[in-house]
Amino acid sequence: MKLLLASILLAFAISVSSCMKGESVDLVIHNAQVHTLNGSNSIEDAVAIKDGKIVEVGPERQILNKFSADEYIDAGRKVVYPGLIDAHGHLMAYARQKLSVNLVGCRSYDEMVVRVLKYKARNKTKFIIGSGWDQSLWGEEELPTNEQLSEEFPDVSVALVRIDGHSMLVNDYLLTSTDVIKTVETDPEKYEGGQFLCNEDSIPTGMVIDNAMTPIFALAPKFSTKELTDAIKEIQTELLSYGITGVHEAGIENTDLKLIEKWVENGVLDLNIYGMLIPSEKNIAFARKNGVYTNKNLSIRSFKVYADGALGSRGAFLKEPYSDKPDETGHLTTPFEEIDRIATICEEVGYQMNTHSIGDSTNKLMLQLYKRVFKTNPDHRWRIEHAQIIETTDLGALAAAGAFPSIQPTHAVTDHTWVEKRIGQSRMDRAYSYKRILDEFGIIAIGTDFPFDQMDPFKTIHAATNRMDHENRPVGGFLPEQKISLDECIKGMTLWASMAAFQENELGTIEDGKDATIVIFEDPIATYSGFKNNFANTVFIKGKKVYSVE
Numbered sequence: 001m002k003l004l005l006a007s008i009l010l011a012f013a014i015s016v017s018s019c020m021k022g023e024s025v026d027l028v029i030h031n032a033q034v035h036t037l038n039g040s041n042s043i044e045d046a047v048a049i050k051d052g053k054i055v056e057v058g059p060e061r062q063i064l065n066k067f068s069a070d071e072y073i074d075a076g077r078k079v080v081y082p083g084l085i086d087a088h089g090h091l092m093a094y095a096r097q098k099l100s101v102n103l104v105g106c107r108s109y110d111e112m113v114v115r116v117l118k119y120k121a122r123n124k125t126k127f128i129i130g131s132g133w134d135q136s137l138w139g140e141e142e143l144p145t146n147e148q149l150s151e152e153f154p155d156v157s158v159a160l161v162r163i164d165g166h167s168m169l170v171n172d173y174l175l176t177s178t179d180v181i182k183t184v185e186t187d188p189e190k191y192e193g194g195q196f197l198c199n200e201d202s203i204p205t206g207m208v209i210d211n212a213m214t215p216i217f218a219l220a221p222k223f224s225t226k227e228l229t230d231a232i233k234e235i236q237t238e239l240l241s242y243g244i245t246g247v248h249e250a251g252i253e254n255t256d257l258k259l260i261e262k263w264v265e266n267g268v269l270d271l272n273i274y275g276m277l278i279p280s281e282k283n284i285a286f287a288r289k290n291g292v293y294t295n296k297n298l299s300i301r302s303f304k305v306y307a308d309g310a311l312g313s314r315g316a317f318l319k320e321p322y323s324d325k326p327d328e329t330g331h332l333t334t335p336f337e338e339i340d341r342i343a344t345i346c347e348e349v350g351y352q353m354n355t356h357s358i359g360d361s362t363n364k365l366m367l368q369l370y371k372r373v374f375k376t377n378p379d380h381r382w383r384i385e386h387a388q389i390i391e392t393t394d395l396g397a398l399a400a401a402g403a404f405p406s407i408q409p410t411h412a413v414t415d416h417t418w419v420e421k422r423i424g425q426s427r428m429d430r431a432y433s434y435k436r437i438l439d440e441f442g443i444i445a446i447g448t449d450f451p452f453d454q455m456d457p458f459k460t461i462h463a464a465t466n467r468m469d470h471e472n473r474p475v476g477g478f479l480p481e482q483k484i485s486l487d488e489c490i491k492g493m494t495l496w497a498s499m500a501a502f503q504e505n506e507l508g509t510i511e512d513g514k515d516a517t518i519v520i521f522e523d524p525i526a527t528y529s530g531f532k533n534n535f536a537n538t539v540f541i542k543g544k545k546v547y548s549v550e
């Protein structure tokens with residue numbers, strides 16, 4: 001009898017202690033508002049994490065009673081979301097921008113020149129490269145000419161890339177002391193879609209458009225691995241401070257692919273990188289050899305194709321001429337036969353094709369091409385990057401072609417001051433029509449195109465939901481009927497962005513079994529009538545704490 005009682009007591013003690021201890025996990029975040037973004041959009045209190053994965057999400061008591069964690073974080077009722085994804089960014093371009101003259105935000109031509117002069121005083125170099133100027137911030141609609149630049153810099157090459165990355169202003173020294181013009185003129189096919197703008201007397205103005213920039217970039221100084229590594233670390237911290245845990249890197253050269261692989265291997269990069277390869281011969285060979293490729297946080301299964309240029313430099317390919325330049329329609333920057341060849345390679349190796357496609361003519365062409373692929377592979381998820389000008393009658397083809405729209409809401413509010421001049425009032429119904437695009441396709445991937453626009457996701461939310469920039473312009477919003485909801489915008493930066501990268505089984509929501517890639521934010525994510533800053537408080541990627549304000 002005594003023995004029986006003892007064994008009952010023992011069994012009771014074991015069951016109590018196992019209940020007290022619970023199932024062991026690495027981390028429990030509790031006392032939070034966990035926005036799961038699951039099918040019912042439920043908001044829970046707590047989440048348990050083990051081996052980099054989410055084990056369970058639920059009410060406070062349920063999680064605290066069930067699990068015993070090595071670490072507990074009391075979130076103080078702060079909001080928790082899946083890590084944000086920038087579905088279209090340029091890490092490598094940003095790293096190089098940081099190492100060259102930063103011209104972002106220049107309010108005048110003079111200010112641009114002053115910044116270059118300061119850089120020259122600090123750096124002994126025969127070739128100065130800078131980027132980020134936007135003449136619309138100087139109150140100028142027309143692209144600038146190089147007289148002042150040539151005067152200030154008579155004996156050193158200067159190349160200053162416009163904010164959109166599709167044109168540059170160079171000085172006369174660069175044009176006369178190098179073979180760049182001859183190189184482009186002697187091989188027009190190779191540089192098709194590129195040009196040196198000239199004045200009425202056929203003298204180059206210093207503005208270089210699209211593919212004609214290639215031989216100039218080839219002359220620019222190369223940065224060391226150490227310089228690039230330091231820059232990329234800074235960029236990663238900046239991204240994490242906004243709660244961005246993943247970037248779809250829109251165009252990787254083969255040499256940069258090797259660098260990124262190294263950074264992922266040796267732990268320099270914690271970010272999830274979804275890489276789109278530039279379709280060079282080396283990268284095509286990589287795709288043929290590796291197929292769909294994953295290495296730690298790096299995933300590669302797509303090519304980035306530049307089909308046309310940008311509206312700002314009139315390089316976007318339009319159906320009818322530019323309203324402010326009736327003899328120009330823009331151009332394809334890659335001949336259509338070449339685009340078609342890359343599409344065939346994508347089909348062969350099982351890669352996604354992500355096409356920079358801005359003008360309405362380009363969008364129509366690409367949708368026709370995607371439609372063909374859709375017939376054999378309805379889940380190809382080939383993307384239209386930017387989708388800025390699409391004629392209303394072509395919109396239906398988005399769904400019919402299975403063409404996944406990848407858009408950047410900040411572009412609409414960055415371009416709003418001059419876009420009507422370029423395309424005229426009668427075509428404004430087809431510009432930056434993100435609401436219509438979303439209604440048509442059902443989902444959209446959202447990014448920023450940093451450093452060619454601002455990476456701050458809260459500026460993106462303001463631009464998408466209010467159609468205003470961070471200084472709340474224009475009043476009432478630009479084409480306000482194209483606003484999307486906060487919920488849609490957040491999905492575009494999480495779940496839908498993960499779908500645009502075939503990663504919806506690992507990322508995009510806070511649900512059992514997915515990666516513990518989650519962010520505690522300082523403030524609730526909401527829409528405000530005026531722009532409000534917000535930042536991450538703590539960031540986890542696959543359960544590892546990679547950023548914290550403390």
Ligand SMILES: [Zn+2]
Pocket residue numbers: 088089090250449452
């Ligand atoms: Zn881009």
